[in-house]
Amino acid sequence: MTLLEFARGPGMQWALVIFLVGVVWRLVGSFLLARNRDLSKPKGTAYAKAGVRAMIMRSIPPHELEKNIQFQHLSGYAWHLGFFATLLLFGPHVPFFKQFLGFGWPTLPNIVVLVIGGFTLAILIALLIRRAIHPVMRQISTLDDWISVFLVIIPLVTGFLSYSHVEIGAVRYETMLALHILSIEVLLVWFPFSKLMHMFYTFPSRYQVGVAMERKGVKA
Amino acid sequence: MRKEQTLGEVLAAKGVSRRGFMKFVAATTSLMALPPAMIPKVAAALENARRPSVIWLPFQECTGCTESLTRSHAPSLEGLIFDTISLDYQETIMAAAGHQAEEALAEAMKLNDGKYLLAVDGSIPTKDKAFSCIGGKSNYDVFVEAAKGAAAIVCVGTCSSFGGIPAAQPNPTGAKSVTEVLKEAGIDKPVINVPGCPPLPNAITGVLAQYLTFGQLPELDHLGRPKAFYGQNIHDRCYRRPFYERGQFAETFDDEGAKKGWCLFKVGCKGPVTYNACATIKWNGGTGWPVEGGHGCLGCSEPGFWDWGGFYKPLSQGQWGGWKTLGVAAAAGAAIGLASVAVTRSRQAKARQEAKV
Amino acid sequence: MSTGDANDSLRSIGVKVEPVSPDDIDAFTLNVLPLLHEVRHALERLLETGEPTVIDMGSIPLAPGEFEKIDGALGTGEVRAVLESMGPSQIYETQFSGVWRITHFNAANEIVGRFIEVTRMPEILLAQETDVRVGLDLLTRKLSGESD
Numbered sequence: 204m205t206l207l208e209f210a211r212g213p214g215m216q217w218a219l220v221i222f223l224v225g226v227v228w229r230l231v232g233s234f235l236l237a238r239n240r241d242l243s244k245p246k247g248t249a250y251a252k253a254g255v256r257a258m259i260m261r262s263i264p265p266h267e268l269e270k271n272i273q274f275q276h277l278s279g280y281a282w283h284l285g286f287f288a289t290l291l292l293f294g295p296h297v298p299f300f301k302q303f304l305g306f307g308w309p310t311l312p313n314i315v316v317l318v319i320g321g322f323t324l325a326i327l328i329a330l331l332i333r334r335a336i337h338p339v340m341r342q343i344s345t346l347d348d349w350i351s352v353f354l355v356i357i358p359l360v361t362g363f364l365s366y367s368h369v370e371i372g373a374v375r376y377e378t379m380l381a382l383h384i385l386s387i388e389v390l391l392v393w394f395p396f397s398k399l400m401h402m403f404y405t406f407p408s409r410y411q412v413g414v415a416m417e418r419k420g421v422k423a
Numbered sequence: 424m425r426k427e428q429t430l431g432e433v434l435a436a437k438g439v440s441r442r443g444f445m446k447f448v449a450a451t452t453s454l455m456a457l458p459p460a461m462i463p464k465v466a467a468a469l470e471n472a473r474r475p476s477v478i479w480l481p482f483q484e485c486t487g488c489t490e491s492l493t494r495s496h497a498p499s500l501e502g503l504i505f506d507t508i509s510l511d512y513q514e515t516i517m518a519a520a521g522h523q524a525e526e527a528l529a530e531a532m533k534l535n536d537g538k539y540l541l542a543v544d545g546s547i548p549t550k551d552k553a554f555s556c557i558g559g560k561s562n563y564d565v566f567v568e569a570a571k572g573a574a575a576i577v578c579v580g581t582c583s584s585f586g587g588i589p590a591a592q593p594n595p596t597g598a599k600s601v602t603e604v605l606k607e608a609g610i611d612k613p614v615i616n617v618p619g620c621p622p623l624p625n626a627i628t629g630v631l632a633q634y635l636t637f638g639q640l641p642e643l644d645h646l647g648r649p650k651a652f653y654g655q656n657i658h659d660r661c662y663r664r665p666f667y668e669r670g671q672f673a674e675t676f677d678d679e680g681a682k683k684g685w686c687l688f689k690v691g692c693k694g695p696v697t698y699n700a701c702a703t704i705k706w707n708g709g710t711g712w713p714v715e716g717g718h719g720c721l722g723c724s725e726p727g728f729w730d731w732g733g734f735y736k737p738l739s740q741g742q743w744g745g746w747k748t749l750g751v752a753a754a755a756g757a758a759i760g761l762a763s764v765a766v767t768r769s770r771q772a773k774a775r776q777e778a779k780v
Numbered sequence: 781m782s783t784g785d786a787n788d789s790l791r792s793i794g795v796k797v798e799p800v801s802p803d804d805i806d807a808f809t810l811n812v813l814p815l816l817h818e819v820r821h822a823l824e825r826l827l828e829t830g831e832p833t834v835i836d837m838g839s840i841p842l843a844p845g846e847f848e849k850i851d852g853a854l855g856t857g858e859v860r861a862v863l864e865s866m867g868p869s870q871i872y873e874t875q876f877s878g879v880w881r882i883t884h885f886n887a888a889n890e891i892v893g894r895f896i897e898v899t900r901m902p903e904i905l906l907a908q909e910t911d912v913r914v915g916l917d918l919l920t921r922k923l924s925g926e927s928d
Contacts, residue, residue, distance in 0.1 A: 204727075207696065211732060211741035219743055224756040231760025237768045294670040298689055298737035303746075307689075310670045368659055368695075373645060376656060377696040377725075380738065441908035443865035446884050449904075450893040452836075459834035459895065662843030665810065702841040708890050715844060 207381035210388065218388035225395025230403060246420030250413075257413025258406050278326050285323030286355070289316055289362070317366070324359045327352065347398050354393055358386040430635070431470035444470075451636070455629045456651035456700065468636045475635060476535040477542055478528065479513040479579075480569055482562040483555050483589040483598055484545025488580040489515045491621035492628070511539070525558055532572050540634060541573035546582040546589045547604050550597030566601070567608045575613040575640055576601055579627055584616035584647070585726035592730050602647065615640050616647040620723035625704050626652040646726065648698070657694035657720050660702035663687065681717060691735035692719025699724040811840055812849045815896075819854075819879055822898035826878055832899035854881060854896075861905060867892075871902055 204212070247253065264276045290296060294310040301307045310316075331352050334340045361383035368376050393399065416422070428436075434444055448466040452459065481489075493516065511531035512524070519527055531539065543566065548554035552561035570576060578601045581587040589598035599607075602614055617626050630649055633641045641649040658664065666672070666686040673680035673690055686692070697720050701712040713720060719735075722728040732742065743749070815835070822833035837847070855875035863869040867886040874881055880902050884893040 208727065208731070211738075213742065215741035216744050216748075219749060220752040223749055223752040224759065227753045227756025228760040228763070231757050232763045232767075235760070235764040237764075237771050294667070294672055295688055295737070295739050297739075299739045302740045302743055307674065312670045313668045316670075368656060376658075380696065384739075384741070440865050440914075441910045442863060442904055445904050445908070446863070446865060446869055446893075449895065450884055450886075453838045453893045453895075456839065458839075459836050462834065660841040662810075662841060662846075703839060709838070711844075 205377070205381070206385070207377050210381040210384035214385060214388050218391040222391040222394055225392075226400070226403065229395055229400060233404075234407075241418065243418075245418045247417040250417055253417030254410035254413040257416070258409045261409045261412070278330060282323045282326040282330070285319050285326070286359075289320040289323060289359070292316060293320075313366070317363075320359060320362065324356065324363070327356050327359070331356065350393065351397050351399055354386070354390045358383060358390060361386050428474065429470065430472040430474075433474075451632050454625050455633050455636070455641075456625075456704075465636055472635050472638070474509050475638075476509045476511050476531060476539040477631070478511055478531055478539050478569060478573075479542040479544070480566060481514050482543065482545030482547050482566065482583070483596065484580065484582055485588075486515055486544075488544040488619075488621040488627070489513075491619075491624050492579075511535075522558075528569075532569060536572045538574050539572065540575055540577060540631075541569055542577045542579050542631075543583040543601050544579040546586045546598040546600060548589070548596035548598050549604070549607075550595070554596040563604065566604060567610065570601075570605060570608070570610050570612055573612055575615065575634070576605075577630055577634075578602075578614060578616045578618070578647075580622055581618040581620045581723055581726075581728070584618035587618075587620065588729050591727075613640055614647055615643060615649060617652075618646075618648060618724040618726075619699060620721070620728075622724070623652065623700055623704055623706070626700065644698070648724070652700045652704075653698045653724060655698065655700065655703070657697045657699055657702055657714075658692075661694055661714055662702070663714060676717070684717075687714060687717075687719040689737050690719055691733065691737055693722030693725075693728070693731065693734075693738065694720040695738060697722040697725055697728075811842055811846050812853060815840065815850060816853055819876070819896060819898060823876065823878055826898055826900070832897065835896040835898075837894040837896060851881065854879060863904065869904070871905060 264272055288311075291300070291308075292311045293316045294313070297307045297310055311319075334344055334348065334352070361379060364371070365376060365379045365383045369379075370376075371379075374382075390399075394402075431444070434447070439447070445466070448462055448469055449459075451469065452462050452465045455465075457465065512528045514524065517524060517527070545555075545562075547562045547566055549563055552563055555562050557565060578584040582589055582598075583601045586594075586598050586600045586603070589596060590600070602616075605612060605614065615630060617630055619626065626649070629652060630641065633639075633649070641651055644650050644653055646653075658667075661667075663684065663686050666684070667688060671680060671683075671685040673685045673687055675681065676690060681690075688695070692714065694714065701720070702714070705712045705715070721734050722731065732740075818835065822835075825831050825833065837850075842850075857873035857875050857877060859873040861871045863871060867884070867889065869882065869884045871880060871882050873879070878898060878900060880897040880899065882893075882895045882897055882902060882904070883891060886892045
C-alpha cells in the first residue's frame with residue numbers, strides 16, 4: 204500500500220472515526236456537566252437576549268482595549284477566514300465535502316485561492332513567531348497551543364507544495380498529496396483533544412457568559 | 424537477414440538511400456522521445472547497431488499490449504525496427520505452435536544465452552503454480568528459466584511491471600510482477616518497466632529502439648520506467664490544465680462543463696498522480712488520448728491503479744465509510760460521554776455527601 | 781420492437797453539438813505563442829552563428845486545433861519539395877525564410893515525424909555523400925555499357 208492509498212483509505216476512515224468519537228464525547232461530557240444550583244435571586248431574566256448579545260459583543264474588541272489588541276484581533280480574524288476560504292472554495296477540495304453531503308458549490312479560481320492561502324500562511328507564521336518571542340505570550344503558551352498552531356500550518360504548507368507539483372528529492376506529487384491528506388487527518392485526530400475544540404465551544408460559552416451576567420445584573 | 428549485419432548494412436541491402444536512413448533516424452529519435460539534438464548520435468549508433476535477439480513471453484495477460492504494438496503502425500519505421508531485431512519467440516504472432524514453438528524458444532535461449540532481451544507481458548501467478556500453465560510448465564518456471572539467460576528484461580505493460588489487473592484485490596492467483604518474482608528467485612537482472620494498460624506503442628518500440636541503438640537501457644525513474652516516456656506528469660502536460668487553474672470543472676459527464684471540455688478532476692481524473700506520455704505522444708497515430716476524448720485518466724501506468732478506490736472517485740475523496748459508520752462513531756462518542764458524565768456525577772454526589780458528613 | 785421503432789427511439793434522443801466558443805479556443809492554444817517565440821530565437825541564432833535548430837513537434841503536448849494554428853501562423857513560402865524514400869516526406873519553407881516544416885510519412889502514409897527546422901537548407905534535401913557515390917557508380921557503369 205502506498206502512502207497515498209493509506210491516506211485515501213484506512214487513514215481517512217480512522218481519522219474521521221476518531222474525530223467524531225472524540226468530538227461527541229467531549230460535547231456530551233461538557234454539556235451534561237453537573238453544576239451547582241444557583242440559589243440567588245436573579246437580577247435579570249432576559250437570558251436569550253443577553254446570551255445572543257454576548258455572542259456578538261465578545262466577537263468585537265472592547266473599546267477600551269481596542270488599541271492594544273488590534274493586531275491580534277485582526278490577524279486572528281484574517282487567518283480564520285482565509286483558512287476556511289482556502290478549505291471550502293478551492294475546487295479540488297469540494298469533492299471531499301461532496302462525498303459526505305452529496306452536493307457541491309461554486310469555487311474560486313486557483314490564483315485567488317493561492318493568494319488567500321498565502322496570506323493565511325504568512326499570518327500564521329507571523330503569529331507563531333510572535334508567540335515564540337513575545338515574553339507574555341511565551342509564558343502563557345501551553346504545549347496544546349504550539350501543537351495546534353503547528354498542525355494548522357502544516358496542511359497549508361503541504362497544500363502549497365502539492366499544488367506547485369515540485370519534486371523534493373524522491374517526494375513527488377503523489378507523495379506530497381498523501382502528506383497533505385495525512386496532515387488533515389492528523390489535524391482531525393488531534394482536534395477533539397485540544398484547544399481546537401473552541402470551534403464548537405466559542406459561541407456556546409459566550410452565550411453562557413451572557414446568561415450568567417444577565418442573572419447577576421451585569422451588563423457585559 | 425544474418426545476425427552479423429549492422430543496421431546500416433541491412434538498410435543499404437534493402438536499397439534504402441542515405442536520405443531514407445536520415446528520415447529513419449529522425450523518426451526513431453522522435454520515437455525514443457529524445458531531443459532532435461541527439462539525431463547525429465542516434466545516426467552513428469544506429470548505423471553500426473547489431474541485431475539483438477528478443478524473446479517475448481506472455482503470462483497472465485490479455486494481449487492488449489501486443490495489440491497496442493502491432494495494430495499501431497502497420498508497415499512502418501517501427502516495423503523496420505522489428506525487421507532489425509530478431510524476434511525469436513512471440514506466441515501471439517509466431518507461425519509455429521505447440522512443440523515446435525517450445526523448441527524454438529529453447530533453441531533461441533541456448534543460442535543467445537546471456538545476450539537476449541527478454542520481453543514479458545502479463546503478471547506471473549505464484550499461488551500453487553497451478554494457473555496459466557503452458558505445456559504443463561508453470562509461468563513461474565518458464566520465466567525463471569528464461570530470465571537466467573537474459574541480458575535484460577523489458578516488462579511490457581502494467582501487469583508484468585507491477586502486477587496489474589491479475590494482482591488486483593483479492594488477487595486469486597497470487598499474481599506478482601517480474602521484479603517481485605526476480606527478487607524471490609534470487610536473480611539479479613536489469614529490469615525496465617514499460618507500464619500502461621496498454622502502454623503507448625511508442626514507449627514499447629522506443630525502448631526496443633533504444634536498446635538496438637545504444638545497446639543499453641535508457642535512464643529509469645524510481646519505478647524502473649524510462650524517464651523519456653514516464654518522466655512527465657499527465658496533469659502537468661494536460662491541455663485542459665488552464666481550466667483546472669480557473670476552477671472550471673466538469674461535474675458530470677454530460678453537463679455544460681463536460682461539453683465545453685473543462686477539467687475532469689471532479690469526475691475522477693487521476694492525471695495528477697500519473698506519469699506517462701499520453702498528453703504529448705497521444706494515441707492512434709497522434710489523433711487523440713483519453714482526456715481529449717472526454718474521459719479522465721485512469722492512472723494505468725501506475726502501480727495498483729486498479730485498487731485506487733474507483734475510476735470516477737476524485738483524488739480528494741477517499742474511504743469515509745458512509746453515514747452509518749460515522750453514525751456508529753458518533754453514537755460511540757455519545758456513549759463514552761454519557762459514561763464519563765455518570766462517573767463524574769456520582770463522584771460529585773459522593774464528595775457532596777462526604778462534605779455534609 | 782422492430783428495427784424501425786428502435787431507430788425512431790434513437791432519433792428521439794436529442795443530440796446537441798455545441799460549437800466551441802472563441803474564448804475556449806484561446807484557452808487551448810497556450811503552446812502557439814511560446815513555440816513561435818522559440819522559432820524567432822532560432823532564426824536569430826541562425827543569422828548570428830549559423831547554428832541550425834530542429835524542433836520535434838511530437839514532443840509538445842498540443843491541444844486540439846493547436847497544430848493547425850501553428851501551421852497557420854507559419855504559413856507557406858517559396859519552396860516546396862517531396863522526398864520519396866521509405867514513404868513520402870513533405871518539406872516546405874514557411875513564409876519566414878529559413879523556417880521549414882518537415883513531415884515524414886511511412887509507406888502506409890501514416891505520420892511518423894513532424895519537425896520545424898530552422899536552417900538555410902534542410903540537410904535531408906542535400907544530396908548525400910553515399911548516395912552520390914552510388915549514383916556515380918551507377919552512371920559510370922551505364923556509360924561503359926556494363927549495365928546493359
